[in-house]
Amino acid sequence: MFANLRRKYDFTDVLLWLIGGILLIFILYGSIVTLTSGKYTTAQWLNFIVFGLAQGGIYALIALGYTMVYGILGMINFAHGEFFMLGTFGAFFMAEALSATGLLESNWVISILLMLAAAMIVSATVAILAERIAYRPLRRAPRLVPLITAIGVSYFLQYTARGLFGSGVEAFPNVPALAGSIAVGPIKIQNTQVAVFIATAVLLLLLWLFVSKTKVGRAIRSVAEDKDAAALMGVDVDRTIAISFAVGGIMAGAAGVMYGLVFRQVAFYMGFVPGLKAFTAAVLGGIGNLAGAVLGGLILGVIESVGPSLFLEGIGIPAPHQLKDGIAFTVLVLILIFRPTGILGERLSKRA
Amino acid sequence: MQKAKPFRLMDAVRLGLFGGIAAVLIALVGMIEAFNKREVINGVISMSQVMLMAVAFVSAFFAAAQAHKSKPGQTIPAGLIAGAIVGVLVAILALAIVPLNMREVFVNATPRLAKILMPQGMEGIAGAAVLVVGAALVGLLAAVLTYLPGLLRRSILISLVAVVLLALLKDVLLPVIPEGLGDFLYASNGLTLVGAVTSFIVVALIAYFWMRVRPSTSKRIAAMPPAQRRTMSFVVTISFLIVLFLLPAVLGSYLSEVSDLVGFYIIMALGLNVVVGFAGLLDLGYVAFFAIGAYTMAVLTTPELPLVRGYIPQLSFWVALPISVGMALLAGIFLGVPVLKTRGDYLAIITLGFGEIIRLLVLSDALKPGLGGAQGVTGVARPVLGGIVSDTPQEFYYFILISILIAWFITSRLKKSRLGRAWMAVREDEDVAAAMSINLVGYKLLAFATGAALAGLSGAFFGSKLGSMVPASFNVLVSINVLAVLIVGGMGSLPGVVVGAIVLIGLPELLREFNEFRWWVYGIVLVVMMLYRPEGLWPDATRERELLDFEDEPNVDSEDPTGLAPSATIPS
Numbered sequence: 001m002f003a004n005l006r007r008k009y010d011f012t013d014v015l016l017w018l019i020g021g022i023l024l025i026f027i028l029y030g031s032i033v034t035l036t037s038g039k040y041t042t043a044q045w046l047n048f049i050v051f052g053l054a055q056g057g058i059y060a061l062i063a064l065g066y067t068m069v070y071g072i073l074g075m076i077n078f079a080h081g082e083f084f085m086l087g088t089f090g091a092f093f094m095a096e097a098l099s100a101t102g103l104l105e106s107n108w109v110i111s112i113l114l115m116l117a118a119a120m121i122v123s124a125t126v127a128i129l130a131e132r133i134a135y136r137p138l139r140r141a142p143r144l145v146p147l148i149t150a151i152g153v154s155y156f157l158q159y160t161a162r163g164l165f166g167s168g169v170e171a172f173p174n175v176p177a178l179a180g181s182i183a184v185g186p187i188k189i190q191n192t193q194v195a196v197f198i199a200t201a202v203l204l205l206l207l208w209l210f211v212s213k214t215k216v217g218r219a220i221r222s223v224a225e226d227k228d229a230a231a232l233m234g235v236d237v238d239r240t241i242a243i244s245f246a247v248g249g250i251m252a253g254a255a256g257v258m259y260g261l262v263f264r265q266v267a268f269y270m271g272f273v274p275g276l277k278a279f280t281a282a283v284l285g286g287i288g289n290l291a292g293a294v295l296g297g298l299i300l301g302v303i304e305s306v307g308p309s310l311f312l313e314g315i316g317i318p319a320p321h322q323l324k325d326g327i328a329f330t331v332l333v334l335i336l337i338f339r340p341t342g343i344l345g346e347r348l349s350k351r352a
Numbered sequence: 353m354q355k356a357k358p359f360r361l362m363d364a365v366r367l368g369l370f371g372g373i374a375a376v377l378i379a380l381v382g383m384i385e386a387f388n389k390r391e392v393i394n395g396v397i398s399m400s401q402v403m404l405m406a407v408a409f410v411s412a413f414f415a416a417a418q419a420h421k422s423k424p425g426q427t428i429p430a431g432l433i434a435g436a437i438v439g440v441l442v443a444i445l446a447l448a449i450v451p452l453n454m455r456e457v458f459v460n461a462t463p464r465l466a467k468i469l470m471p472q473g474m475e476g477i478a479g480a481a482v483l484v485v486g487a488a489l490v491g492l493l494a495a496v497l498t499y500l501p502g503l504l505r506r507s508i509l510i511s512l513v514a515v516v517l518l519a520l521l522k523d524v525l526l527p528v529i530p531e532g533l534g535d536f537l538y539a540s541n542g543l544t545l546v547g548a549v550t551s552f553i554v555v556a557l558i559a560y561f562w563m564r565v566r567p568s569t570s571k572r573i574a575a576m577p578p579a580q581r582r583t584m585s586f587v588v589t590i591s592f593l594i595v596l597f598l599l600p601a602v603l604g605s606y607l608s609e610v611s612d613l614v615g616f617y618i619i620m621a622l623g624l625n626v627v628v629g630f631a632g633l634l635d636l637g638y639v640a641f642f643a644i645g646a647y648t649m650a651v652l653t654t655p656e657l658p659l660v661r662g663y664i665p666q667l668s669f670w671v672a673l674p675i676s677v678g679m680a681l682l683a684g685i686f687l688g689v690p691v692l693k694t695r696g697d698y699l700a701i702i703t704l705g706f707g708e709i710i711r712l713l714v715l716s717d718a719l720k721p722g723l724g725g726a727q728g729v730t731g732v733a734r735p736v737l738g739g740i741v742s743d744t745p746q747e748f749y750y751f752i753l754i755s756i757l758i759a760w761f762i763t764s765r766l767k768k769s770r771l772g773r774a775w776m777a778v779r780e781d782e783d784v785a786a787a788m789s790i791n792l793v794g795y796k797l798l799a800f801a802t803g804a805a806l807a808g809l810s811g812a813f814f815g816s817k818l819g820s821m822v823p824a825s826f827n828v829l830v831s832i833n834v835l836a837v838l839i840v841g842g843m844g845s846l847p848g849v850v851v852g853a854i855v856l857i858g859l860p861e862l863l864r865e866f867n868e869f870r871w872w873v874y875g876i877v878l879v880v881m882m883l884y885r886p887e888g889l890w891p892d893a894t895r896e897r898e899l900l901d902f903e904d905e906p907n908v909d910s911e912d913p914t915g916l917a918p919s920a921t922i923p924s
Contacts, residue, residue, distance in 0.1 A: 015689050076697050093457055134879050144634055145882050147697055148839060151636075152878025155832065159872035163381025166459040272828075276708070279701060326712040329705040336702045337690045 016337060023334070030311040040309060043186035048306045054193040054262060056301020057200035061255035062278035063285070063293035064207065065127075065248025071224045071288035072244050073139075078150035079130055081275015082157035083123045083249050085268065087256030089165055090122030091115040092172055092266045099173040108177035112195070112257070119253035126157065127249030128242055136238065154271075162268040169267040172260040192261045203254055204294060207247070211290065220244050224288070273325060277304075280332035286342030295343060304328050359422040364415040364430040368437025371411025375404055375438055376445050379469060381872060382460035386865045388468050391542030392519040398542075400468055402516055405490050408438040412491030416498045428495045435491015436484055443480035446470050503563055511556035518551055519543045524862050527604055596753060600746040608745035610861045612817060615752035616810045617857045621837045621849040622759045623806025628835070629844035630772060631799035632779030633692070634700040636831050637707025640687070641680045641804040643714065643826035645811025647723060648676040650821045653733035669735040673812050680808020681801050688800035692793055707828055714823045728822035732815050748817050755813065759806050764846055766802070775799055829871065833857070836874045839881050842888020851890050 034040075040048075062084050069077045094115045098104040104111045134153050138146045178191040211217040222230040223240045231237050259274070260266060281300045285292025307327040335342065378384060383403065390399035415434035419426040446469035448454065454461035470479040471486065497505055518525070519542045526534050537547035573581065600608045620642060627635045652664065652672040667675070691702050714723050723729070735742050735751060742748060766772045774795050777785040786792055815821055833856070841852025856877075860870040881888070 016693065019690060076701060096456075134883070137883055141882075141886070143697060144632065145886055147634060147700060148835070149879050149882040151832065151835070152875045152882065154875070155871050156875030156879065159869070159875060160377065160381060163383075163460065163869070163872060164458050276701075276704065280705075283698075283701075323712060323716055326709050326716075329709050329712075332705045333690070333702055333709070336698050337693060340698060 020334065020338060023330070027311045034310050045306070046187045048309065049302055050187055050189055050193060052302035052305030053298055054190075054196045054301070055305060056281070056298035057196050058255045058258045058262070058297075059274065059278045059281045059301055060294040060297025061200060061203065061251045061258065062274060063282040063297045064251045064290060066279050066282040067285075067287055067290060067293040068220070068244045068248050070282070072220065072241055073135075073146075075135070075143075075146050076150065076279070077135075077245075077248075078147070078275075079153040079157055080127075080248065080252060081271035081273075081278070082154050082161075083127050083130075083271075084252040084256050084259075084274060084278075085266075085271030086126050086157060086161060087119035087123035087249070087253030088260050088266050088270065089161060089256075090253065091119035091257045091260050092170060094118035095173045095175075095260070104173060105176050108175055111175065112261075115257050115260075116199075116254060119256045120250045121253070123253030123256065124246040124249035127245040127252070130157075131242055131245040136241075154275075158268055158271060165268065167268065169265050172264040172266060174264070175261065178261060190262075195261060196258045199254065199258060203251065207251065207290070210247070216240070216243060276332075277325075277328050280328055280335070283332065283340070283342055284335050286344040289342065289344050292342055292344035299343075300328060300331060303331060359419045359426060359430070361426060361430065361433060363418060364426075364433040365437060367411045367415040367418075368434035369441070371407050371434065372438045372441025374411075375407040375442050378403060378407065379442070379445060379465060380458050380460055381869065383869055384468060385460060385462070385465050386868065389541075390520065390865065391539075392516055393545055393548045394539030394542045396545060399516075399520065404438075404442060404469070405487075408435045408487040408490045409494045411435070411438055412494035413497065416491075416495035420498045427498055428492065431491040431493075431495025431498075432488050433491070435494065436488035438491075439484035439487025442469055442487070443483045446483070447476075447480055503560060507556045507559035507563065510559045511552050514555045515543070515548055515552050519548070520863055524607060528602060528607070593757075597750075600749045603746075605745055608749050610858055612745050612748050612752055613861060614853050614858045615749070615756055616814050617834060617837055617853045618756050618850055619752070619759050619810035619813075620807050620834045621841070621853055622756070622763050622846065623803040623810070624834050624838055625803075625844065625846070625849055626763055626766065626775075626806070627799050627803035628838060630767060630775040630779065631796055632775075633796060633799065634697070635703045635800070635803065636700050636828070636835070637687075637703035637705070637710070638803070638807055638834055639826050639828060639830040640703075640707045640710040641684060641807035642811040642814070642830060643710055643823075644683045644804075645676045645680045645808030646815035646821055646826070647714065647729070647811075648672065648679040648808070649812040649815040650729040650732045651723065652676075653816075654729050654731045656729060656731055667733075669733045669816055672733065673735075673809075676812035676815075677805050677808045680811065681805040683808075684801040684804025685797060688797045688804075689793075692796040692800065704828065704831075707831060711823060711826055711828075714826070728820060730820035732819050732821065734816055734819070743819075745817075748813070752813060755809055759809070760846060762802075763806075767844075767846075771795070771798065832871075832874065836878055838888075839878060840889055842891040845888060845890050848888050848890035852888070855889075 062080065065080045065083065066077060069075060069080070094117075095104065095111070098111045098114060103114075130153050134149050135146055138149055175192075178195055181188050181190045182194065183189075211220060219230070219235045219240045220243065222233065222235055223237055223244075227237050230240075255274075259270075277300060278297065281296035282293045283296070284300055285294065285296025287293075304324055304327055308324050311327070384400040387399040387403060391397070392399055392402050412431040412435040416427045416431035419430035446466050449461045449466040450463050467475075469483070471482045474482055497508065500508070518537070522538050522542065526538060529537075537543055537551065539547075543551070573584070576584070599611070603611065620638070623641075624635065624638050627633050627638070649669075649672050652667045652675060653669060655666060687703075687706055691699060691706065742751070774785070774790050777788060777790055778792060778795055782792055818825075837852040837856050838849065839852070840856055841848030841850070856874070860866050866873075
């Protein structure tokens with residue numbers, strides 16, 4: 001009887017399910033204890049979720065860049081978090097200039113549009129340059145080679161930002177029009193969070209229209225499906241790849257503006273952790289899948305904001321919010337182990 | 353690779369622009385200003401000038417070399433143009449810094465930088481003109497150099513680099529070399545003019561003759577009977593070891609400190625070499641095992657942490673050492689099982705995630721009673737041998753050296769063993785390896801565990817040497833550091849690891865101004881190595897063949913999880 005079982009399940013499988021099971025029990029136990037203790041009111045939980053969704057919207061925007069590049073090149077673009085960071089710096093300097101001229105206070109809509117433009121231009125330019133200089137010559141190299149190159153690009157960009165803009169944390173200028181908050185029933189939503197929701201929704205709609213309705217979008221999907229066949233059909237593969245890097249950069253730039261508005265700070269190292277989390281989001285939703293990236297981002301944002309209070313506090317871990325990032329990375333590890341194809345499955349081409 | 357197009361002067365312009373942008377970036381990042389205090393030749397030329405000239409030189413050299421290949425007549429103009437364009441961009445920067453108030457955005461664009469970029473004591477248009485002319489002259493020099501025969505050109509280039517290094521390493525070398533030589537070579541800041549010229553000539557001559565003699569010598573060695581060759585390599589190894597053992601007596605305390613650090617990285621890199629180089633598993637969370645080794649050593653031997661002491665008695669270094677290595681090994685297996693089931697590049701991310709989780713756990717208040725939290729642990733035991741406590745860097749040097757030798761022995765034996773061949777098979781093609789009845793997970797796990805154990809060994813010594821432990825020393829940068837060492841040296845190659853560690857860990861430690869920019873330079877180094885020399889500086893023979901193969905055979909779409917196989921297409 002055991003021999004039969006042994007044949008069916010490898011020792012490593014058993015160990016894996018054991019780890020997963022233990023974690024699940026901890027999570028359930030912690031949640032039940034927290035919920036029954038009634039430490040947080042429903043309104044507080046809803047506020048956690050709203051905060052998580054705003055955070056998740058930012059992750060989703062960054063995750064789109066990972067997913068597009070992975071869908072097309074099958075490569076993890078490690079440097080994508082740095083594109084986001086540089087975009088935030090672009091928005092930051094634009095915001096500084098705007099606040100110096102007073103436009104930031106008198107006309108906030110135009111200000112934010114200008115900040116978006118600056119961030120998107122910076123991120124997209126860096127993304128295109130990185131693709132052109134570092135990744136394109138390696139298109140036919142063994143898989144480890146572009147991955148290591150991407151790590152190199154990431155460190156180069158990070159420390160270029162440190163050298164150019166200094167090693168300190170800079171405070172993002174305040175946008176007075178977005179200072180307050182609105183109340184929806186028991187929930188308090190910051191105006192900046194509302195701005196993030198609206199902007200994210202609009203950008204996603206535009207991206208969806210771009211990928212599914214335009215000619216360039218069709219080219220992107222065809223290259224993701226089969227590069228050689230696409231080339232035979234007259235698609236300029238190199239140009240299409242550059243465009244998808246640029247689109248990823250634009251989304252990362254937008255995420256940078258959102259980040260600046262919500263968290264009000266910029267620093268050279270800020271790309272790494274959000275980048276890793278956005279990658280987690282992309283994998284969670286199914287890498288290569290645009291809808292999946294968005295879904296993954298939102299789910300991860302919520303898990304991360306609810307998780308420390310819900311899972312950890314119940315177990316009795318002191319200062320659970322220190323382990324917020326740990327929860328996100330645990331989600332990454334668990335997803336990669338148990339469902340590497342993500343919630344919605346892979347492929348950019350099939351589900352645009 | 354595309355077929356070489358005929359050279360056009362536009363290519364020289366492009367290279368010049370590229371170099372110019374690089375020079376501007378170097379200036380804005382702050383490197384030029386940081387190195388300005390260093391003189392290469394006292395009173396003649398400073399390191400920041402050398403850096404700018406080197407950029408102009410390199411772009412002009414590439415432009416001239418390209419021209420030389422297809423249109424020899426355009427060699428000189430190509431060099432001149434490329435050099436001049438670098439000069440123009442630098443001059444524009446120097447002129448623009450103050451009027452445009454660039455400091456608002458770029459923290460390093462100070463008026464001082466503008467002054468440094470200009471030739472000494474000049475300003476405005478005149479200074480800019482001199483700058484452009486000077487850069488063009490450097491370009492001309494580079495172009496002339498392409499006309500020289502290869503051997504001579506190479507020895508001149510080597511010698512130029514060596515002189516700059518000699519000047520930079522003054523503070524390190526001065527206490528070590530005889531006084532007379534020191535007075536001859538060095539002035540108060542940098543080399544003396546006579547010393548620089550002499551050392552340039554001497555190094556160039558040595559390099560020239562060495563490169564001339566080497567092919568015939570290696571042929572002669574290859575022609576020796578095997579027994580004689582074995583004796584010779586034995587004698588060379590032994591004398592090398594003797595030198596290594598005598599080294600700390602000469603080096604003094606500071607240099608021993610640096611060699612200890614290099615040693616920690618050599619052990620770690622030898623371990624990661626097994627994981628990445630042999631088995632082809634890109635592990636970016638390698639620092640986790642280093643941390644586990646160090647923390648096990650710390651927690652077991654410190655008199656602090658009363659909570660832990662309630663359960664485990666305080667141990668001595670020698671008892672804790674094997675436990676630390678064992679803990680790292682166990683962690684390697686425990687983390688390895690889930691991790692190794694995932695696909696190729698996910699492995700990199702998942703290990704990165706694990707490394708971060710470990711760091712966050714160590715930092716958290718939750719585990720503070722056991723691990724000391726953000727304040728860390730102090731009072732870690734030192735190795736005691738025959739009643740003597742080793743706490744100087746020189747004494748540690750021997751422990752580290754012995755550990756390196758053990759690690760070297762183990763990994764070099766593993767490489768040639770059945771196990772090593774199995775790893776390489778897994779690296780090259782998982783499917784084929786599995787078809788050869790190689791148990792993929794088992795072999796990967798062994799590689800992972802070996803690497804983890806070596807990292808734990810390094811960590812245990814590291815913890816003991818520092819005497820105190822803070823979580824900040826175990827961030828992801830350490831993993832990237834080790835990876836860079838491996839890439840520069842040559843993945844899979846053992847001597848390469850040592851070369852890489854000396855270049856990437858030792859040099860930045862000796863050049864304090866450089867330390868701030870090391871990550872920036874590492875990023876560039878990783879990209880450049882991958883683009884132009886993926887096999888590393890001291891490549892492993894098999895590896896080199898593999899990596900150089902890829903240019904002929906496309907394998908973009910092959911579902912090859914390790915990513916190292918040179919396009920193995922399996923007929924279906």
